[in-house]
Amino acid sequence: MLPILARRIANIIPTLAAVVALVFVLFSVLPGSFVSAMNEDGRTTIDPAVMERMRKEMGLDDPVTTRFAKYVTHIVVGDLGTSFRTREPVTKLISPRVWPSLKLVFAAMCFAIAIGVPLGFIAALRPGSVFDTASMVCAISGLSLSQFWLGLMMMYLFALQLKWLPSFGYGDGGIYHLILPAIALGVGPMALLARTTRAAVLDVLNADFVRTARSKGMTETRVVEWHVLRNALVLVITTIGLQFGSLMGAAVVVEKLFAWPGVGSLLVDSVFQRDIPTVQGCILLIVTFFLLINMLIDLAYVAIDPRIRYG
Amino acid sequence: MTVPLLKVDELRIALAGDVIHNAVEEVSFEIGRGEAFGLVGESGCGKSITALAIMGLLRRPLSLAGGRIALDGQEIQDASPSEWRRLRGSRIAMIFQEPMTALNPLSPVGKQIAEMFVLHQGASWSEAMDRAEEALRQVRVPSPERRIRDYPHQLSGGMRQRVMIAIALACGPDLLIADEPTTALDVTVQSEIIDLMAELCAAKGTAILMISHDLGLVANMCRRVAVMYAGRIVESQPAGAIFATPRHPYTQGLVDSLPRLGERAKRGRQRLREISGVVPSIASYPAGCRFNPRCFAATDICRNTPPAQTPLPADGLVRCHHHG
Numbered sequence: 001m002l003p004i005l006a007r008r009i010a011n012i013i014p015t016l017a018a019v020v021a022l023v024f025v026l027f028s029v030l031p032g033s034f035v036s037a038m039n040e041d042g043r044t045t046i047d048p049a050v051m052e053r054m055r056k057e058m059g060l061d062d063p064v065t066t067r068f069a070k071y072v073t074h075i076v077v078g079d080l081g082t083s084f085r086t087r088e089p090v091t092k093l094i095s096p097r098v099w100p101s102l103k104l105v106f107a108a109m110c111f112a113i114a115i116g117v118p119l120g121f122i123a124a125l126r127p128g129s130v131f132d133t134a135s136m137v138c139a140i141s142g143l144s145l146s147q148f149w150l151g152l153m154m155m156y157l158f159a160l161q162l163k164w165l166p167s168f169g170y171g172d173g174g175i176y177h178l179i180l181p182a183i184a185l186g187v188g189p190m191a192l193l194a195r196t197t198r199a200a201v202l203d204v205l206n207a208d209f210v211r212t213a214r215s216k217g218m219t220e221t222r223v224v225e226w227h228v229l230r231n232a233l234v235l236v237i238t239t240i241g242l243q244f245g246s247l248m249g250a251a252v253v254v255e256k257l258f259a260w261p262g263v264g265s266l267l268v269d270s271v272f273q274r275d276i277p278t279v280q281g282c283i284l285l286i287v288t289f290f291l292l293i294n295m296l297i298d299l300a301y302v303a304i305d306p307r308i309r310y311g
Numbered sequence: 312m313t314v315p316l317l318k319v320d321e322l323r324i325a326l327a328g329d330v331i332h333n334a335v336e337e338v339s340f341e342i343g344r345g346e347a348f349g350l351v352g353e354s355g356c357g358k359s360i361t362a363l364a365i366m367g368l369l370r371r372p373l374s375l376a377g378g379r380i381a382l383d384g385q386e387i388q389d390a391s392p393s394e395w396r397r398l399r400g401s402r403i404a405m406i407f408q409e410p411m412t413a414l415n416p417l418s419p420v421g422k423q424i425a426e427m428f429v430l431h432q433g434a435s436w437s438e439a440m441d442r443a444e445e446a447l448r449q450v451r452v453p454s455p456e457r458r459i460r461d462y463p464h465q466l467s468g469g470m471r472q473r474v475m476i477a478i479a480l481a482c483g484p485d486l487l488i489a490d491e492p493t494t495a496l497d498v499t500v501q502s503e504i505i506d507l508m509a510e511l512c513a514a515k516g517t518a519i520l521m522i523s524h525d526l527g528l529v530a531n532m533c534r535r536v537a538v539m540y541a542g543r544i545v546e547s548q549p550a551g552a553i554f555a556t557p558r559h560p561y562t563q564g565l566v567d568s569l570p571r572l573g574e575r576a577k578r579g580r581q582r583l584r585e586i587s588g589v590v591p592s593i594a595s596y597p598a599g600c601r602f603n604p605r606c607f608a609a610t611d612i613c614r615n616t617p618p619a620q621t622p623l624p625a626d627g628l629v630r631c632h633h634h635g
Binding site: 207208209211212213214215216217218219222226227230231234304305306307 | 366368395396397398399400401404405407409412413414415416417418426427430431462464475478
């Protein structure tokens with residue numbers, strides 16, 4: 001296990017480097033800058049001399065190569081740069097946002113797994129039944145709903161009408177504030193998980209070794225318990241991993257909607273203000289999270305499936 | 312007269328679709344205790360689903376539509392699921408064609424054998440694992456004490472089929488159904504597996520229902536052979552007689568299409584004979600004798616009237632209007 005872990009971590013580094021380069025190039029070719037954005041609306045005219053000085057201070061005047069070199073050397077020592085807007089280190093801006101984001105993503109994923117996987121499982125064991133049809137209709141609806149609309153509807157129903165839950169904000173970090181955004185974020189992955197679980201279980205139920213198991217004289221429950229579960233899990237884990245990894249990026253909309261103080265809402269704010277260092281920092285964090293989750297999934301494969309040995 | 316171990320009588324298996332077709336019909340045969348019986352036919356003739364019916368493992372869209380299956384004189388075709396489960400594995404066991412996919416890839420082979428002892432004999436897991444090791448030794452897997460912890464992908468095709476045999480024979484069944492057990496294996500391994508199966512079954516007094524498309528293989532191993540074509544048994548004879556005096560044109564075709572060592576030297580270069588045409592699909596069985604479009608001897612009666620069974624000596628039968 002340990003050598004595999006080491007190799008996977010080593011694999012992450014070049015990917016991360018590529019992402020750093022890509023993000024940097026993307027934002028250096030975009031027209032406009034933080035300084036010109038301040039001037040853009042035309043309400044405040046800034047003295048050209050001041051703009052010139054700000055450019056110099058922020059290093060926007062340097063050639064692209066110099067800026068890139070500076071950026072990379074800073075990242076290596078854990079410095080994500082200084083925010084244009086607040087003049088604070090980006091790491092200091094992001095770090096209080098990480099925990100709320102993680103909390104939201106984990107809660108959403110727990111919701112998705114707790115509902116989606118059993119739903120798909122039961123549907124697959126009774127294909128064609130009323131339960132199967134109903135749950136798959138729900139799953140497709142869940143996939144088609146936009147988080148934004150669902151979030152608003154839940155706010156209206158549970159917060160405004162029923163007054164069971166707070167409508168937005170982080171509150172004291174307790175569970176009440178978490179429930180609505182977590183469900184809004186988790187419905188998509190839940191629906192997808194229900195569908196993949198159903199497909200995976202049906203697939204395994206038709207496998208030859210399940211027929212062998214039946215020919216041994218097992219009850220259907222035993223067949224599922226001893227031979228279907230683990231095999232279906234391999235396929236389900238793939239979906240869990242992909243969903244989980246991309247959830248932090250997907251959380252941008254929900255965080256903004258529920259005024260959740262996470263990385264996603266920081267990212268949106270920073271994009272509007274052309275606070276490039278912060279944007280880059282947020283993207284880097286989201287990508288890293290994605291890569292880490294993928295690594296964990298790879299390790300889970302190794303634990304479940306003896307055929308997989310990363311060599 | 313003694314009661315046969317397995318008696319299949321007028322078996323009919325339906326394939327549900329837009330229209331219901333009979334995939335297998337009028338199939339009757341008997342297997343005595345400890346006897347090896349061969350069922351031969353081309354792909355799609357219904358031999359495998361006949362085997363699944365005897366195991367009670369037909370699944371939609373296939374279902375048992377008629378006929379009787381009696382084990383030791385006791386009819387089992389209407390048995391409840393729990394009665395079936397008690398029969399499967401302990402009294403009737405089955406080996407499948409594909410050793411690659413017939414074993415659970417995520418479970419050590421020893422555990423897959425041990426399951427049999429846990430299921431049918433109420434053994435504890437540790438006791439069952441010990442007996443699984445012994446079972447592996449019996450099917451001559453080298454160093455079984457290490458192999459029981461191996462996963463299927465770590466074993467060769469031949470070794471996996473040995474594991475399947477160990478599973479099937481674990482609880483000393485009365486009948487072993489082997490559905491093309493060597494088709495997916497190398498030729499060199501085939502005879503090893505067949506010999507092993509025959510030897511173990513002979514030692515335990517287990518009867519074998521050997522299903523294959525290979526007439527030569529079946530005739531070597533079995534006392535009696537039945538030939539199936541398009542869902543029906545067309546001829547049934549003792550193994551020797553089927554080679555010496557095949558009565559049905561289809562059987563004659565099968566015998567002629569077997570390559571024989573030394574033949575070429577005698578008669579010079581010669582093509583192997585083949586049976587022209589293909590097996591009709593279940594939805595389009597021809598009227599009359601189902602073999603008539605491919606038969607060299609077909610006449611008008613063959614095209615209009617299905618032939619009845621004609622008894623042959625030594626409990627044989629043939630289903631042909633022109634049986635020699």
